[in-house]
Amino acid sequence: MFPTARSLDDFATRGGVTAVFNAGATGQGHHWQLFGQDGSELAHTARVHNGGKLAQVWWKVVTLTGMDANNDIHVELLGAEGSALARASSSYMKETVTVADPAGRQIVGTKRNKRVVTVYGAGDVAVAEFTCEGDDPWPVRSPAGDVLGEVLAGEPGPSLSAPLWQWMVDTQWALSTATYNNAMHLGLRRVKRYSFAPAGRVPPVLALLPLLCGLSY
Numbered sequence: 001m002f003p004t005a006r007s008l009d010d011f012a013t014r015g016g017v018t019a020v021f022n023a024g025a026t027g028q029g030h031h032w033q034l035f036g037q038d039g040s041e042l043a044h045t046a047r048v049h050n051g052g053k054l055a056q057v058w059w060k061v062v063t064l065t066g067m068d069a070n071n072d073i074h075v076e077l078l079g080a081e082g083s084a085l086a087r088a089s090s091s092y093m094k095e096t097v098t099v100a101d102p103a104g105r106q107i108v109g110t111k112r113n114k115r116v117v118t119v120y121g122a123g124d125v126a127v128a129e130f131t132c133e134g135d136d137p138w139p140v141r142s143p144a145g146d147v148l149g150e151v152l153a154g155e156p157g158p159s160l161s162a163p164l165w166q167w168m169v170d171t172q173w174a175l176s177t178a179t180y181n182n183a184m185h186l187g188l189r190r191v192k193r194y195s196f197a198p199a200g201r202v203p204p205v206l207a208l209l210p211l212l213c214g215l216s217y
Helices: 008-013 053-064 164-169 171-182 204-215
Strands: 017-022 031-036 041-048 073-078 084-091 096-100 106-113 116-120 126-131 138-141 147-153 193-198
Touching: 008 204, 017 204, 031 073, 031 204, 041 084, 073 204, 084 204, 096 204, 106 204, 116 204, 126 204, 147 204, 193 204
Parallel strands: none
Antiparallel strands: 017 031, 017 193, 031 041, 041 073, 073 084, 084 096, 096 106, 106 116, 116 126, 126 138, 138 147, 147 193
16 A cells, blocks of 8 residues: 555545554654545655754664654655655654644644643644543534544553563563663554544644644653
């Protein structure tokens, strides 16, 4: 299966959108796949790094060793034929995620304040808000209070800590397991799947909500 999206507009025409986490052999290979409601793959992410050549080499080494937990995350969203549709950045300190087009213009972003997540469109205009709490779907509401849809979170992913018995049986193996799991950044609820089910016509930028949830701290 190959990505089919040629622009971000394609996301808004596929009904609901789901982001699914895929673990790589190392942290560098971890990525998210985005699917339309019909099951077709729209795009997937690829980890990238900011800074000059030396900084990029350093961060690549850190990522490959799985020791980059709680650092900022930068990914490219790749569509059909490997075309770069957007670039997303997640800030650990600011608890924000921003998505920009190839020209660097912000398309959509989120800001988390404890359990409340606000979604911003171009120009940092608030377009939606939801509370990421509990196992039930999270209603997404407009600034006026209208329900725009729901965010659905999947099953919890791996724990950040290796089980105690692993440390007792094989310390080195347990350290490797903990490091590997630590490199899996699984978003708001540490799950491997996020979906957005729209309630009718909604702002097109909300189609990227599953990816925003998956990249959020």
